[in-house]
Amino acid sequence: MAVAIPEKLADLLTYDKKAFANLALTLRDSTPQVTPVWFDYDGEHIIVNSARGRVKDRVLSRKPAVAMAISDPADPYRYVQIRGRVVDVTEDGARDMIDHLSEKYLGKPYPFYQGETRVTYRIVPEHVSAME
Numbered sequence: 001m002a003v004a005i006p007e008k009l010a011d012l013l014t015y016d017k018k019a020f021a022n023l024a025l026t027l028r029d030s031t032p033q034v035t036p037v038w039f040d041y042d043g044e045h046i047i048v049n050s051a052r053g054r055v056k057d058r059v060l061s062r063k064p065a066v067a068m069a070i071s072d073p074a075d076p077y078r079y080v081q082i083r084g085r086v087v088d089v090t091e092d093g094a095r096d097m098i099d100h101l102s103e104k105y106l107g108k109p110y111p112f113y114q115g116e117t118r119v120t121y122r123i124v125p126e127h128v129s130a131m132e
Contacts, residue, residue: 002044002124009080009130012070013041015104023048024067025059033059038101039070046082046123049098051116052091060086060121068123083127094118 005013012019020036027033033055040047046068050056060066064086072078095113097120102110 001126003126003128005041005080005082005125005128006130006132008132009078012072012078012080013039013046015040017073018105019070019073021046021048021068021070023056024069025056026063026065027055027059028062038105039068040097040101040104042122044124045087046084046125047097047120048123049094049101049118049120052119053116057119060089066123078132080128080130082123082125084123084125086121087124088122089119091117091119094120 011017021039023035023037025033025035035056037048037050037056048056050060065083066086067081067083069079069081095118098113098118099109102108
């Protein structure tokens with residue numbers, strides 16, 4: 001069941017705020033991996049995108065549990081922490097999603113595309129804590 005993002009911090013997840021999500025995963029050897037990622041939020045899911053075969057893809061295909069921290073670019077002491085799980089993985093529309101995310105963060109379509117197969121993950125927040 002999805003948990004609501006605190007209203008006072010909901011702006012961190014908007015398209016206009018260019019905050020990065022620091023996505024934490026657990027590797028096969030049980031060690032942690034943290035990667036800053038572009039993300040979107042549809043009001044229910046955190047949406048991230050990667051390419052097939054990358055570390056994120058391999059880990060999320062095996063173990064859908066994630067944690068992330070999203071800090072305000074203007075005040076890094078203002079942040080939201082989210083733990084959740086991947087509830088949808090799809091290649092459908094994933095190329096369009098990386099362009100959408102690139103428009104948010106770079107102001108132009110994704111310039112690094114090299115023919116890889118893109119994949120989109122929808123993450124449902126199950127536990128949220130925050131610092132205002």
